Amino acid sequence: MAYIGKTPTVGNFQVCDAISVVNNQAAYTMQVGGVNVSPESANHMIVSLNGVIQKPTDAYTVSSSTITFASNLVTGDVIDFIQILGNVLDLGVPSDSTVSLAKLTATGTKDATTFLRGDNTFAVPSDNVGIVNLGTTTVSGTPSEIDIDFDTSTYKQFRIFYEGIQATADFNMFARAKVGGSIITASNYNSATVKKYASGFDTNTYGGNNQAYWYVTNNIGGDTNENWGADILINIGSGTGMPQLTINCAYKDAGGLYIANWGTLTYQNFSIINGFRIYPSTGTFDAGKYTVWGIK
DSSP states (O other), X not given: OOOSSSOOOOOOOEEOOOOOOOTTEEEEEOEETTEEOOOSOGGGEEEEXXXXXXXXXXXXXXXXXXXXXXXXXXXXXXXXXXXXXXXXTSOOOOOTTSXXXXXXXXXXXXXXXXXXXXXXXXXXXXXXXXXXEXXXXXXXXXXXXEEEEOOTTTOXXXXXXXXXXXXXXXXXXXXXXXXXXXXXXXXXXXXXXXXXXXXXXXXXXEEEEEESSEEEEEEXXXXXXXXXXXXXXXXXXXXXXXXXXXXXXXXXXXXXXXXXXXXXXXXXXXXXXXXXXXXXXXXXXXXXXXXXXXXX
């Protein structure tokens, strides 16, 4: 690259620590500040011995941090200095502590809470978007219900994945909401769910308005190979018709048939819910797991 005026010289220039000559020894370790240093090559050094500048590769060679003179030095010889030039054709590596955040010319507040955007401005990361895995729980014991509490101050929606849920008898799956830390049993739950067999749709619609629970799934088999799985998305908002839930389920029914089941669930005039419960119409749970995701 051409320059107007003097071409800038770039290199990590260092002068090695003084080296004492050992009689009849040719190889010596180079250090700066007591730490071994390794020049790029013999050509990246200026070495003075007994007041005479030495020719690289002829008068000495370099391997890592060791300089080896062409002939053994003897008592009375003096290594005047060893100047390490660095790689003068490279752009070089900035020295420690020479580049800091304050050197950037981007606008905005530069600190540990901000990031640099593509438009050269600093901004605070938004916490209003994103989906977060809140953990997976395995069913243990034989609980009569599975309860999940929600952090509604952080998340606006929740998504729950149920896997391999089993109960001790054939059952229907019901659900209820928690408000203010208590399960609501009032008869304002509204459900509309349908079933799909391989041969066609069930002619029944399960659930209804103003029930004491949400009707999630009908006639799940209670054998060990007849488990229930579901994907439930919960909008926790308040007001008429809220919260709103969308359900997608798959399972084997009590007759051993594979079923697809989906629907919507609502509640009239709820305040924001902070928990969710599923429970079997009969029996208890004895296997399965569930994963909860929070959506901001």
